[in-house]
Amino acid sequence: MLEALSLPFFQRVLLAGLLASVACGVIGTYVVAKRIASLSGGLSHAAFGGVGLGYLAGFPPIVGAAGFGLAAALIVGIAQRRFGSGLDTLISMVWAVGMALGIVFVALAPGYAPDLMSYLFGSLLFVPWEYVVAVAVLDAAILAAVLFFHRSFEAVCFDEEYAEVAGVRAEGLFLALLALAALAIVTLIRVVGVILAIALLTIPAAAARPWVETLRGMMGLAVAICAASMVGGLLLSYGLGESFEISIPPGPLVILLAAVLYLVSVGLRSVLERGARAAATAA
């Protein structure tokens, strides 16, 4: 299985996955803390519409995904502030309409789309160098925004009303946060796919939560958990194919590993706490 590490295509997908982990852990922490997981899920599915448009119009699908994701972020973000309770319905609409558009665009596009499935569930094989570079650039942009505005983002996630009162432009920052979530999803598209991307924004951050007391700590640990799931899932996807001729795209394997890490994290924490409590009563 480890011989995969010397194969150029595997090196590319691994590098893309590790770079995506940075975006995921950092932005996923905000997503979990602000409880906008379903909103972010809507963004990732909306992005598929852009993938389809890319096929149809002949530009890189990844650019279309970014465009559709950002547009959906804007629509849902503004609607969230204006309508509040109707949001749930709107999210599911954006979610499904994005997917539907993607399928329609692809059907209309001439010829056969050999790597279409890879946008849905990720793939080991369809990660070109250009994509790795694009992920690195997106990472840099996301990290720069977070380094610069972390406290304001934190305030908006924690208590939007007070953030506004304190002089933070809460609405603009919330939209910016959604835009960053859309970009983080784009970093995941080729490796885990749009359908499963939301899981990597939420599971690693949720797995990190029991061990940390600050958003910064949560980000760091979430990045590590996400990266570990990536490495494991990619190697597993390769190894299953090589040794057993079982072909499973990496996306589902990465997500399942992350879910296992989540269970381990939560389980270990509660065992440790029970132990500490037992020790305290014994003493």
Next chain:
Amino acid sequence: MTAPAAELAGVSLSLRGNPVLEDVSLRIEAHDYLAVLGPNGGGKTSLLKILLGLLSPDRGSVRILGRPARRAHGQVGYVPQHVRFDLAFPIRVMDVVLMGRLGAARFGRIGAQDRAAAEAVLERVEIQGLAQRPIGALSGGQLQRVLIARALAQRPKLLLLDEPTASLDERIGRSVWELFEELSEEMAVVVVSHDVGAISRYVRSVACLNRRLHAHPSKELTPEILEATYGGPVDLLAHGHPHRVLEPHEDS
């Protein structure tokens, strides 16, 4: 002459078709110490939200520190009635208090003076020892004081407190009223409270709000006024409080 801290003229507000405030006019001077009281649903929280620019009135004008309310953000401190955030949120007390500095900080960058200011306000509300505590590991009264510290960290010119003493114990509760009095030398202070005893002892003027506002610059709060505000006899006064619950004080 400096602009008044707040000036409302003929303000009316309805929320989802229910009239909440009607023709409210109010002027708060730079060093006022004003209590707002009134029955549940009387519109006290809504009035504060108008002062904060979080709600816009249907009619009437609102000027805060000589500006439209939304342009005064950062200058108006706010202690909300209810905790609006998730107590499981991973954040420490110090970082919550530092949120009060975000308006003044350039591009949201927090510096050494901001930390010093946050430490000073934590000391002022007597919880300096809790700076590194996670927000979820506080008692109700401690949390209330964190919220007061966060508002004070803004160094506001107008401080709005919505029932800030609800979960503070007697000794601390009283010293907090004294703290507000002390603060009113630096800023205008508006406290929403049902604590007629404390109001009578500490604040300098009272406004009764039950959709309509009755301001009492005369500093006299008679049972008739309270009854008119609450729409019935007020039990609070039956517990041995004098009929004249507010002592007259020298005109400022």
